[in-house]
Amino acid sequence: MVDSTPASPAPEEHAHDVIIVGGGLAGGLIALALHRHAPGCRFLVIEAGRTLGGHHRWSWFETDIPESERALMAGFHLNGWDEGYDITFPGLGRTLPTSYRSLASAEFHRALTEELPAERVLLETRAASLDAGGVTLADGTRMAAKRVIDCRPFRSSQHLAGGWQVFLGQHFKCETPHGLTRPVIMDASVAQIAPHGNGEAYRFVYVLPLSPDEVFIEDTYYADQPKMDAEVLKGRVAEYAIRNGWKGEVIDQEAGILPVISGGDFAAATAEVTIPGVALVGARGGFSHPLTSYTLPFAVDNALRIARLIARRPDLTGEELAAYCARRARRHWRATAYYRMLSRMLFEAAEPGKRVVVFEHFYALQGRLVERFYAGRSTWPDRLRILTGKPPVAIPRAIRALFSSGKPFKTETPA
Numbered sequence: 001m002v003d004s005t006p007a008s009p010a011p012e013e014h015a016h017d018v019i020i021v022g023g024g025l026a027g028g029l030i031a032l033a034l035h036r037h038a039p040g041c042r043f044l045v046i047e048a049g050r051t052l053g054g055h056h057r058w059s060w061f062e063t064d065i066p067e068s069e070r071a072l073m074a075g076f077h078l079n080g081w082d083e084g085y086d087i088t089f090p091g092l093g094r095t096l097p098t099s100y101r102s103l104a105s106a107e108f109h110r111a112l113t114e115e116l117p118a119e120r121v122l123l124e125t126r127a128a129s130l131d132a133g134g135v136t137l138a139d140g141t142r143m144a145a146k147r148v149i150d151c152r153p154f155r156s157s158q159h160l161a162g163g164w165q166v167f168l169g170q171h172f173k174c175e176t177p178h179g180l181t182r183p184v185i186m187d188a189s190v191a192q193i194a195p196h197g198n199g200e201a202y203r204f205v206y207v208l209p210l211s212p213d214e215v216f217i218e219d220t221y222y223a224d225q226p227k228m229d230a231e232v233l234k235g236r237v238a239e240y241a242i243r244n245g246w247k248g249e250v251i252d253q254e255a256g257i258l259p260v261i262s263g264g265d266f267a268a269a270t271a272e273v274t275i276p277g278v279a280l281v282g283a284r285g286g287f288s289h290p291l292t293s294y295t296l297p298f299a300v301d302n303a304l305r306i307a308r309l310i311a312r313r314p315d316l317t318g319e320e321l322a323a324y325c326a327r328r329a330r331r332h333w334r335a336t337a338y339y340r341m342l343s344r345m346l347f348e349a350a351e352p353g354k355r356v357v358v359f360e361h362f363y364a365l366q367g368r369l370v371e372r373f374y375a376g377r378s379t380w381p382d383r384l385r386i387l388t389g390k391p392p393v394a395i396p397r398a399i400r401a402l403f404s405s406g407k408p409f410k411t412e413t414p415a
Ligand SMILES: Cc1cc2nc3c(=O)[nH]c(=O)nc-3n(C[C@H](O)[C@H](O)[C@H](O)COP(=O)(O)OP(=O)(O)OC[C@H]3O[C@@H](n4cnc5c(N)ncnc54)[C@H](O)[C@@H]3O)c2cc1C
Pocket: 021, 022, 023, 024, 025, 026, 027, 046, 047, 048, 049, 052, 053, 054, 055, 056, 057, 058, 059, 060, 125, 126, 127, 128, 151, 152, 153, 154, 254, 255, 256, 257, 258, 281, 282, 283, 284, 293, 294, 295, 296, 297
């Protein structure tokens, strides 16, 4: 008997086991983890920019990453401080004991391009569209893959609520040693004023002594609007350097406007960026700390889990990988609900000029509690402890914030 059913189209030949679109922090770390933990995996990372990692400096507390996962970062030349860090508030100054680490994106690019085989990295190449079977590049080239992972940047959504963290940092080469030995994670003794037109905001300066005569100074504020006046921020950084007696030239600069998420409909926000059968991770996939906007510890964890899963299950389909990442993202959203509530306290319960007291109250707490907070692993006693004591905000406003669904993001294009 002749089979009259039309032949189904031949499946695309998979030249790649995995294509990672976006060679930023999340995509670069997945490539590294696959290279180390999934031998034989034919992966390719496609990055639109000229380098992996863009132009950033990523920092984290050593305890943000579980010991079992720290080896992934061990090949990078990091800046590290093991004598703790300082915080300064109008009514509080403290040294906390946790070790701190920092990685410059130039080093991220150098180490990755040295360790990964050249054929596994495609730079200056933009993906125009992604689907479950592969990627189509901007020049029309089709690249088939068994699994596709979307690591493109975070995209804001009307379904998310919250505010913004706006910052500009400059790397100074000083004429003489600056004398600082520990990072200053928050110097909130500065004026609590955002640049003009942006109202008052929680503002602090962040300082990293990168070498005896190099210092990185960043001016940061939490604001309702995603607006930055770079010239004002540069002026503030310069003023801070002068105030501390540090003279020198600026040799590098970074700036960012990051979301501080206080609520929203995660399923609806994720649906806007989800492509069926394509795994979604990184900041775009929701893997960030709602209050600090940091993603590094979650990027390390995801990279290792994805690589080990693929090594264990060479038959894993792209759809299964996508479903695995989506489940992890939902779990992450649920696990970080408490931090979104704190974001609401910051943006809704506290008057903008008084947001500083919310942080001052927090930093007066026990060092280990602060560590667990940054790692996104606060225990229930920690959570209660953060909310007890003399309230830093008016109680009726705090209660309203507790039950609020958050203020929708103001999503104007950053200036
Ligand atoms: C200046 C700055 C400093 C930060 N500091 C810290 C910090 O200290 N600690 C911390 O944990 N977090 C920090 N963050 C927040 C967060 O960790 C970073 O934004 C992090 O880089 C997010 O990683 P990601 O891989 O999800 O996205 P990204 O690093 O933004 O990577 C996305 C990549 O996708 C590429 N891309 C986009 N479209 C395409 C396309 N069509 N085809 C191919 N490639 C494409 C982009 O060029 C980019 O390289 C910082 C953010 C900024 C902006």
